[in-house]
Each structure stands twice: as structure tokens, then as C-alpha cells.
Amino acid sequence: xxxxxxxxxxxxxxxxxxxxxxxxxxxxxxxxxxxxxxxxxxxxxxxxxxxxxxxxxxxxxxxxxxxxxxxxxxxxxxxxxxxxxxxxxxxxxxxxxxxxxxxxxxxxxxxxxxxxxxxxxxxxxxxxxxxxxxxxxxxxxxxxxxxxxxxxxxxxxxxxxxxxxxxxxxxxxxxxxxxxxxxxxxxxxxxxxxxxxxxxxxxxxxxxxxxxxxxxxxxxxxxxxxxxxxxxxxxxxxxxxxxxxxxxxxxxxxxxxxxxxxxxxxxxxxxxxxxxxxxxxxxxxxxxxxxxxxxxxxxxxxxxxxxxxxxxxxxxxxxxxxxxxxxxxxxxxxxxxxxxxxxxxxxxxxxxxxxxxxxxxxxxxxxxxxxxxxxxxxxxxxxxxxxxxxxxxxxxxxxxxxxxxxxxxxxxxxxxxxxxxxxxxxxxxxxxxxxxxxxxxxxxxxxxxxxxxxxxxxxxxxxxxxxxxxxxxxxxxxxxxxxxxxxxxxxxxxxxxxxxxxxxxxxxxxxxxxxxxxxxxxxxxxxxxxxxxxxxxxxxxxxxxxxxxxxxxxxxxxxxxxxxxxxxxxxxxxxxxxxxxxxxxxxxxxxxxxxxxxxx
Amino acid sequence: xxxxxxxxxxxxxxxxxxxxxxxxxxxxxxxxxxxxxxxxxxxxxxxxxxxxxxxxxxxxxxxxxxxxxxxxxxxxxxxxxxxxxxxxxxxxxxxxxxxxxxxxxxxxxxxxxxxxxxxxxxxxxxxxxxxxxxxxxxxxxxxxxxxxxxxxxxxxxxxxxxxxxxxxxxxxxxxxxxxxxxxxxxxxxxxxxxxxxxxxxxxxxxxxxxxxxxxxxxxxxxxxxxxxxxxxxxxxxxxxxxxxxxxxxxxxxxxxxxxxxxxxxxxxxxxxxxxxxxxxxxxxxxxxxxxxxxxxxxxxxxxxxxxxxxxxxxxxxxxxxxxxxxxxxxxxxxxxxxxxxxxxxxxxxxxxxxxxxxxxxxxxxxxxxxxxxxxxxxxxxxxxxx
Numbered sequence: 001x002x003x004x005x006x007x008x009x010x011x012x013x014x015x016x017x018x019x020x021x022x023x024x025x026x027x028x029x030x031x032x033x034x035x036x037x038x039x040x041x042x043x044x045x046x047x048x049x050x051x052x053x054x055x056x057x058x059x060x061x062x063x064x065x066x067x068x069x070x071x072x073x074x075x076x077x078x079x080x081x082x083x084x085x086x087x088x089x090x091x092x093x094x095x096x097x098x099x100x101x102x103x104x105x106x107x108x109x110x111x112x113x114x115x116x117x118x119x120x121x122x123x124x125x126x127x128x129x130x131x132x133x134x135x136x137x138x139x140x141x142x143x144x145x146x147x148x149x150x151x152x153x154x155x156x157x158x159x160x161x162x163x164x165x166x167x168x169x170x171x172x173x174x175x176x177x178x179x180x181x182x183x184x185x186x187x188x189x190x191x192x193x194x195x196x197x198x199x200x201x202x203x204x205x206x207x208x209x210x211x212x213x214x215x216x217x218x219x220x221x222x223x224x225x226x227x228x229x230x231x232x233x234x235x236x237x238x239x240x241x242x243x244x245x246x247x248x249x250x251x252x253x254x255x256x257x258x259x260x261x262x263x264x265x266x267x268x269x270x271x272x273x274x275x276x277x278x279x280x281x282x283x284x285x286x287x288x289x290x291x292x293x294x295x296x297x298x299x300x301x302x303x304x305x306x307x308x309x310x311x312x313x314x315x316x317x318x319x320x321x322x323x324x325x326x327x328x329x330x331x332x333x334x335x336x337x338x339x340x341x342x343x344x345x346x347x348x349x350x351x352x353x354x355x356x357x358x359x360x361x362x363x364x365x366x367x368x369x370x371x372x373x374x375x376x377x378x379x380x381x382x383x384x385x386x387x388x389x390x391x392x393x394x395x396x397x398x399x400x401x402x403x404x405x406x407x408x409x410x411x412x413x414x415x416x417x418x419x420x421x422x423x424x425x426x427x428x429x430x431x432x433x434x435x436x437x438x439x440x441x442x443x444x445x446x447x448x449x450x451x452x453x454x455x456x457x458x459x460x461x462x463x464x465x466x467x468x469x470x471x472x473x474x475x476x477x478x479x480x481x482x483x484x485x486x487x488x489x490x491x492x493x494x495x496x497x498x499x500x501x502x503x504x505x506x507x508x509x510x511x512x513x514x515x516x517x518x519x520x521x522x523x524x525x526x527x528x529x530x531x532x533x534x535x536x537x538x539x540x541x542x543x544x545x546x547x548x549x550x551x552x553x554x555x556x557x558x559x560x561x562x563x564x565x566x567x568x569x570x571x572x573x574x575x576x577x578x579x580x581x582x583x584x585x586x587x588x589x590x591x592x593x594x595x596x597x598x599x600x
Numbered sequence: 601x602x603x604x605x606x607x608x609x610x611x612x613x614x615x616x617x618x619x620x621x622x623x624x625x626x627x628x629x630x631x632x633x634x635x636x637x638x639x640x641x642x643x644x645x646x647x648x649x650x651x652x653x654x655x656x657x658x659x660x661x662x663x664x665x666x667x668x669x670x671x672x673x674x675x676x677x678x679x680x681x682x683x684x685x686x687x688x689x690x691x692x693x694x695x696x697x698x699x700x701x702x703x704x705x706x707x708x709x710x711x712x713x714x715x716x717x718x719x720x721x722x723x724x725x726x727x728x729x730x731x732x733x734x735x736x737x738x739x740x741x742x743x744x745x746x747x748x749x750x751x752x753x754x755x756x757x758x759x760x761x762x763x764x765x766x767x768x769x770x771x772x773x774x775x776x777x778x779x780x781x782x783x784x785x786x787x788x789x790x791x792x793x794x795x796x797x798x799x800x801x802x803x804x805x806x807x808x809x810x811x812x813x814x815x816x817x818x819x820x821x822x823x824x825x826x827x828x829x830x831x832x833x834x835x836x837x838x839x840x841x842x843x844x845x846x847x848x849x850x851x852x853x854x855x856x857x858x859x860x861x862x863x864x865x866x867x868x869x870x871x872x873x874x875x876x877x878x879x880x881x882x883x884x885x886x887x888x889x890x891x892x893x894x895x896x897x898x899x900x901x902x903x904x905x906x907x908x909x910x911x912x913x914x915x916x917x918x919x920x921x922x923x924x925x926x927x928x929x930x931x932x933x934x935x936x937x938x939x940x941x942x943x944x945x946x947x948x949x950x951x952x953x954x955x956x957x958x959x960x961x962x963x964x965x966x967x968x969x970x971x972x973x974x975x976x977x978x979x980x981x982x983x984x985x986x
Contacts, residue, residue: 527957527977549821550824551821551974552973553972553973560608560867560876562861562875572980
């Protein structure tokens with residue numbers, strides 16, 4: 001294959017603008033899958049992705065496209081997630097491409113997330129190919145959307161393809177646009193190998209499967225390679241390319257190509273996404289730029305419901321991290337929950353996804369603590385500490401001042417919801433920066449918000465106060481001094497460490513009341529009355545009571561059927577074992593979960 | 601407690617199901633169906649007792665509504681029991697009856713209740729248990745009972761006339777829409793009939809029963825507790841001793857048969873759905889008349905389920921059953937029989953004493969009426985601690 005006939009591209013789009021559907025159509029057009037195995041959202045092969053209709057992981061596939069110009073092209077499509085939490089994944093995919101299709105909904109226009117991802121693409125010097133999707137919708141207005149693209153992003157769009165991925169209208173023109181606009185990769189087969197790892201996955205038979213984009217040099221089975229960051233060396237067992245549903249081995253991967261290799265890698269820690277692979281002997285001296293180290297924004301304690309499963313949880317996190325380098329974790333322990341891990345996530349959706357993957361793919365039953373951001377606390381001694389776990393929050397007496405992370409939030413919405421959005425941001429301690437009319441009907445708002453306020457349910461609240469029309473993007477801004485307190489929850493007079501969290505003073509009272517109410521609802525009545533209290537320092541600021549159980553009796557023990565009664569008690573004992581015993585109080589898992597969802 | 605056997609016969613026949621009942625019973629069986637079943641019961645007794653004459657001091661005919669099969673069949677059954685077991689002179693022989701159904705014989709012909717009851721007494725029954733449930737007609741109708749309180753009154757007086765000196769009446773609380781007034785009235789009405797024994801059960805609406813749809817109209821737990829405590833108090837002052845969670849009796853009139861269940865005594869159950877406990881084994885026959893008859897008529901006595909109670913289980917049962925009775929759990933006896941005491945639970949017990957859920961005096965742990973009403977939780981907690 002001539003290098004001129006290779007195209008590496010990804011698709012960027014806002015959620016629901018039709019990215020995965022377009023990918024499906026492209027796959028079909030290139031006969032990448034036969035119709036029998038075709039199912040919609042083919043690249044989203046994680047069950048979770050299909051259920052939620054979103055893309056979580058970047059995924060790559062090679063398509064063979066026979067162009068009307070008589071040439072056959074190798075089109076390497078790297079799918080990317082659209083949600084704000086997964087910026088990092090997007091950035092990884094983009095680094096392996098020369099071009100990006102920008103899919104925009106013909107009725108909705110550009111959204112905050114599209115914009116953020118497009119800027120990422122431009123930063124990577126990618127050719128951006130706008131495509132106007134959903135032109136068959138009654139509300140479609142391709143001309144307006146094209147103008148918007150040119151005005152806001154500054155990319156020519158007047159001749160962009162107008163398509164309907166869902167109904168297969170005009171999809172071929174997208175492939176032609178890619179061939180015409182996206183440049184072939186620069187190639188250099190003579191230099192020593194430099195390949196960028198952009199994804200990896202564990203396979204119990206082959207070990208780690210490493211997905212790479214070759215920038216320079218060649219890679220074949222039998223080569224000895226070195227991971228430049230970790231120094232680990234391996235003999236390559238197999239190289240090949242990714243097809244829609246399978247891996248297809250080949251003799252050699254050359255510069256400019258996207259593919260995979262295996263090398264019986266068992267140690268998950270040896271392959272870092274973003275690392276550069278080179279030859280073990282005569283290899284390159286400088287690694288590729290790699291990725292900006294991803295920063296965890298949201299932290300939460302993850303504990304096995306059954307303490308004996310701790311090693312399994314560790315193992316599962318190891319495996320997930322291989323597949324999702326943005327996940328970080330370190331061991332921690334709690335009086336209430338035993339041994340677990342403090343995990344760092346990119347955002348709340350990322351956190352939910354990881355929890356669900358742990359539960360589904362690794363069959364673990366988990367208890368997670370309320371999400372927290374990382375606070376920066378300067379002590380009276382002058383020392384500065386980072387606090388991701390509320391348990392470690394220093395006593396107020398030794399705190400000189402505390403800072404919390406702020407983000408720059410960019411919100412796009414139809415103009416009629418501006419009032420609602422401002423109210424919401426105000427309520428979340430946001431600072432208004434500016435507001436810009438995109439056109440007569442759409443507006444862009446710019447706020448500085450404490451991350452702490454965003455991680456709970458800001459996105460949901462934003463959606464509900466704008467009937468789903470607003471979109472949000474944010475980036476880390478920096479740390480700012482803030483008036484923070486640690487809120488403790490007491491059950492039966494004893495602090496439950498796993499329920500403590502850090503909160504802004506202004507928010508402490510309403511939050512405390514809400515949590516106390518939620519716990520009251522979720523802790524079953526027990527033999528003795530249970531006071532539920534929220535306290536700052538030693539001061540109680542909210543109180544509820546779980547009243548004592550009044551009735552729990554099997555009145556009739558009929559006809560000598562002791563067995564039935566015994567079974568009931570057995571069941572009750574089992575139920576008791578499933579709860580966390582905190583002193584004399586049994587707390588069900590749901591109670592820990594419920595405090596995470598305060599606004600329901 | 602006696603070491604002699606208790607004998608239970610299950611008669612799964614009713615004229616009509618009550619709306620809340622989830623015990624094994626059938627309706628609309630013909631006289632021939634009943635005869636076949638009675639025949640199977642007798643054969644079962646005969647086969648089982650072939651080489652093992654055993655002493656029994658309680659016999660209990662439960663159901664269903666045992667009286668439905670008619671006095672002739674009942675007479676025949678009791679004769680068989682007496683022939684095959686050595687039933688003691690002073691044995692307690694109980695039959696359950698519906699106060700509305702002693703006015704008709706098994707052919708649905710109108711009869712004089714005094715005559716029916718006289719025949720039962722003559723056949724050897726000396727204790728009769730009537731399901732009165734309530735003295736409120738509307739409630740009785742809602743429950744699907746086909747009798748009035750007037751019927752109950754007449755039934756009791758007819759039983760007295762027939763020579764029954766040991767009468768038990770059943771009552772129910774926690775009924776949908778139950779008020780304290782109707783409850784108080786039901787209790788005082790029942791006391792006025794001067795039975796020797798009263799059983800009071802909380803209505804439990806199980807899924808699959810017609811009344812299940814009314815489950816949300818049952819009073820709240822707090823109200824049920826008030827009903828329960830009121831009942832315990834009123835019955836006590838009327839001279840009825842509470843001896844179990846739901847059972848009250850004049851001195852010396854507790855149900856000797858039911859007490860065997862709670863004291864780990866041996867008992868044999870005959871019939872479909874009947875349970876037995878013999879020599880540390882629990883076993884039972886499936887609640888299915890046809891399969892039961894088929895088994896017995898082919899001389900197959902294998903129960904449908906056998907549970908061998910190991911030492912640990914026996915211990916748990918001992919704790920659970922002892923705490924159901926007002927005799928309570930004797931720590932010394934626990935240690936003697938199982939080498940296990942209550943030491944792990946002392947802190948918990950102390951808290952329960954403070955909250956008046958239990959008393960713990962001279963090494964005997966007893967539940968108070970409040971404690972009985974949460975006995976499952978207390979028992980589970982103790983079992984988890986010791």
C-alpha cells in the first residue's frame with residue numbers, strides 16, 4: 001500500500017449528533033462487516049456503551065475504501081467519546097490522526113463539547129472536515145449551521161457534505177471528502193521505530209494487546225522492542241490491523257499506519273498509554289511528545305461490599321487501568337468500610353462508568369463514597385498538603401487557609417434559558433465572566449465555578465433547567481482560596497468516617513439536612529432508636545431520628561412448621577450480614593449510595 | 601414437659617377459603633375425595649405403628665376445617681389413633697372448628713349443633729378451638745368468614761352443653777381499617793364467652809391470597825403494637841396468662857400440643873402438608889393430597905423432605921423457640937445442653953433491658969410484650985452475637 005493512500009482520521013461530535021451511526025454507515029460502505037453481523041453502534045461494543053448510547057473508549061478500525069478515482073484507500077477510523085469527561089481519550093485518539101470529521105447536527109448546530117473537541121483537533125494540527133448530519137429532520141437548517149461553523153470555528157464549511165447517517169443519505173461523500181482533504185501520513189520507514197501507544201487491552205490468551213500509531217520505522221513479528229518510559233523489553237509475537245470485529249495479523253506495520261502488536265506481555269504496568277515503542281537495539285533516542293499527563297478531577301473511595309473481595313478489586317482496577325489510563329487509584333482504609341481504594345476519575349460520568357464496569361465486567365459488588373475533589377490546604381506550619389479524601393482533612397486549628405479547584409465553564413444554550421442557567425450557576429457559587437450571542441437564538445455563557453459544585457449533579461441540573469438543550473464544557477482553571485469545612489455524619493453518636501465530606505460553609509447547612517434526611521429514609525428501623533446527626537467540628541447542625549422498630553414477629557407458628565420460621569430467620573440473618581455493622585447500627589449499602597444522590 | 605408424643609392430623613378441606621388464608625387446604629372436594637384421604641390417613645397411621653407402639657398424650661386435628669369431613673369420619677380417625685398409639689388417659693385431644701359450620705353436617709344438611717358437638721365429645725375430643733377472629737360482622741365479612749359473632753356465641757354454649765371443658769377461641773388484629781374501638785370490643789366480647797384459652801394472631805396478608813390487595817390498608821406497625829400491648833394487658837387482668845407470643849390461657853389450660861412445638865418435644869404429623877419432629881429429624885409430606893394418597897396407598901412412607909437437625913441448628917432452634925415462650929431462655933440449661941452461654945450478647949441484652957424489650961433475671965432471658973413484638977430482630981441479633 002502506497003503511503004499516499006492511507007488516511008488516519010477520527011470523528012468528533014457532540015453526544016447524540018450521530019457519530020456512532022455515521023461510523024456504522026462508513027463500516028457498511030467499506031464492506032467491513034457483513035450484514036449478518038452488523039448491529040447498530042458496532043464500534044461501541046461495550047454493553048454499557050450501547051445501553052447508554054455513548055462512546056466511552058476510543059476504538060480503532062481499518063476500512064478499505066475503493067474510491068471512484070480508481071484507488072483503494074486504507075482508512076483508519078479512530079472513534080472517540082463525546083462527553084466532557086472523556087477529553088483525555090479524545091486527545092489520545094487525535095494524536096494518532098491527520099484529520100477529524102466534525103459531525104454537526106443540522107438542527108441543533110454547534111455545542112460546547114463539539115467546540116472543545118474541535119479546538120483539540122486544531123491544536124494537534126488536524127485537518128477538520130465538517131459534515132452536516134440529520135438533514136432529513138424537519139428542523140434541519142444546514143445553511144445556518146454551516147455559517148455557524150465558519151463563524152465560530154473558522155473552518156470553511158460551505159461545501160461540506162450534507163448527510164443523514166441514519167438513513168444513509170449522501171454518506172459516500174464523507175469518504176471522498178476525507179480522501180480529498182485529509183493529508184496522507186508523513187512517512188519515514190528508514191528511521192528507527194517510534195510508535196505511539198494510544199490504547200491497550202488485556203486478553204487472557206495473548207496478554208496485553210497494544211494499539212499503536214507508527215510515526216517512523218517499521219514493526220514486525222520477531223522484533224525486539226522497548227517501551228521508552230518503562231524500559232520494559234519484549235519480543236513481538238504478532239502484528240496486525242484492527243478490523244471491525246476482529247484483529248487481522250499481517251507481516252509488517254510501517255510508518256504512518258495504525259495497528260496492534262502482542263508480545264506475551266503479562267505485566268500490566270509495562271504498557272503506558274502515551275508511551276513510545278522503539279526497537280530494543282538501535283532504537284530512537286527521543287520519545288514522541290506523548291500525552292499531557294491526565295489529571296484526576298474527582299475522587300471517591302471504592303470498597304468491596306464483601307471485604308474478602310479486596311484482592312479481586314485490586315486486580316480488576318489494575319486491568320481497567322490498562323484499558324483506561326485516566327483511572328488512578330491508591331489503597332485506603334475506613335473504619336466503616338474496611339479496605340478499599342481512593343480512585344481518581346476525570347469526572348462524574350467517568351466515575352459512574354468505572355463503577356459499572358467493575359460491577360459488570362468483574363462481577364464485583366461495590367460500595368462507593370461520596371465524590372470529592374482534591375483540596376489544597378496550607379497549614380500553619382507553612383506546609384501545603386493535597387487532600388482527596390475527606391478523612392485526611394486537617395483539623396481547623398492547624399489550617400492557615402484552604403483552596404479548592406475552580407474550572408472555566410463554557411455553556412451553550414438557546415437564549416430563552418439564560419435566566420435558568422444563571423440562576424443555577426449562581427446557586428453553585430459560580431462567578432459570571434461574560435456572555436456572547438452566537439446568533440439571534442443561541443448564546444454562550446462563561447462562568448468560573450468551583451469544581452466541587454459541578455461534580456455532584458450540575459450536568460443533570462443544567463439539562464433539566466434547559467429542557468436538555470444546553471451543553472457544557474469545562475477546563476481546570478486553578479486553585480482558589482475558599483471557606484471550607486469538613487462535615488461529619490454521626491450514627492448513634494459515632495462518626496461514620498466513610499460519610500464525611502468537605503463542603504463550602506454556605507452550603508453546609510442545607511447539605512447536612514439533606515443527608516440526614518436521606519440516611520433516615522435509607523436506614524431500616526432497628527431495635528433501638530438511631531440518632532442521625534451531621535456535625536462540623538463538635539457542633540451538631542442537623543439531626544434526624546430513625547425510630548425504633550415496632551413490629552418484627554412471626555405471630556403464628558403453625559402446625560409445627562418450625563422449618564418455615566427458621567428459614568425466615570435465616571434470611572433475616574443473611575440480610576443483616578449484608579449490611580455494614582457500625583457499632584450497634586446496621587447500615588445497608590443503599591444508604592451509602594443514597595447520599596451520593598442528594599437531589600432526587 | 602412430657603416425653604410422650606404429640607400427634608397431628610392435617611385435614612385440608614374447607615367449604616370456602618378465607619380471603620387471607622395461605623395454609624394448605626382445598627375446597628369443593630366430594631365426599632368420596634374426603635373418604636379416600638381419610639382412608640390414606642388411617643393407612644398411614646397403621647403402617648407407621650406396625651411395630652412401634654408409642655405413647656401419646658396430645659392429639660390435634662387441624663386444617664383446613666376438620667369438622668367438614670363429618671362426625672363419622674372423625675370418629676373413625678380418632679379410633680384409629682387410639683388403636684395404634686397408646687393415648688394416655690388424660691390426653692389433650694383437640695379439634696379445630698368453624699363456628700358457622702357446626703350447623704350443617706358434611707352433607708350440608710341442617711343439624712342441631714348440640715348434636716354434632718355431642719358426637720365429637722363422645723368420640724373422645726376434649727378440647728375444641730373455634731376460629732372466632734372478630735366480633736364485628738363487617739370485619740368477618742371482609743375476612744371471608746361465613747359466620748357471625750352470634751354463631752360463635754351459640755357454638756361456645758353448645759360446646760359447653762356437649763361437655764367441652766376446654767375451649768379455645770382465635771382472634772385477629774391488624775385487620776384492614778381496624779380501629780382501637782372495634783378491637784377492644786372484640787376482645788371484651790371474646791372474654792365474655794369465658795373460654796379457657798385465647799390465641800391472638802396479627803393478620804398476615806401473603807402474596808397470592810385474595811386479601812393481599814388490602815395490604816396497604818392494614819394499620820401501621822406502631823398501631824399494631826398498641827393493639828398487641830392492649831390485648832396482653834386486658835387478657836392478663838381478665839385472668840389469662842400469656843405463655844407464648846400469641847397465646848393466652850387460664851392457669852393450667854395452655855395448649856399442651858402446641859407447647860410441644862416450642863419445647864422440642866417429638867410429634868408426628870399425618871397428612872398432606874403435615875410436619876413431624878422425631879428424634880432430631882424434621883420431615884414433612886408435600887401439601888398435595890393426590891401425591892400423599894398415592895404414596896401411602898403404595899406403602900411408601902418416605903417423607904417429601906427430611907431435615908436432620910445438627911447440633912448447631914438444634915441450638916439455634918432452642919434459642920428461637922425458648923424466646924417465643926414466657927418461660928424464656930435459661931442460660932444454665934443452654935450451657936448444660938449445648939455448652940454455650942449468652943456471654944457474647946451481654947451488652948446487647950443490657951441495652952434491651954434498658955429499653956424494656958427483655959428481662960434478664962437469675963440467668964433467664966424473657967421477652968416482654970414489647971419484646972415479643974420485635975422478637976425476630978432480637979433473636980437474630982442474639983444468634984449473631986453468641
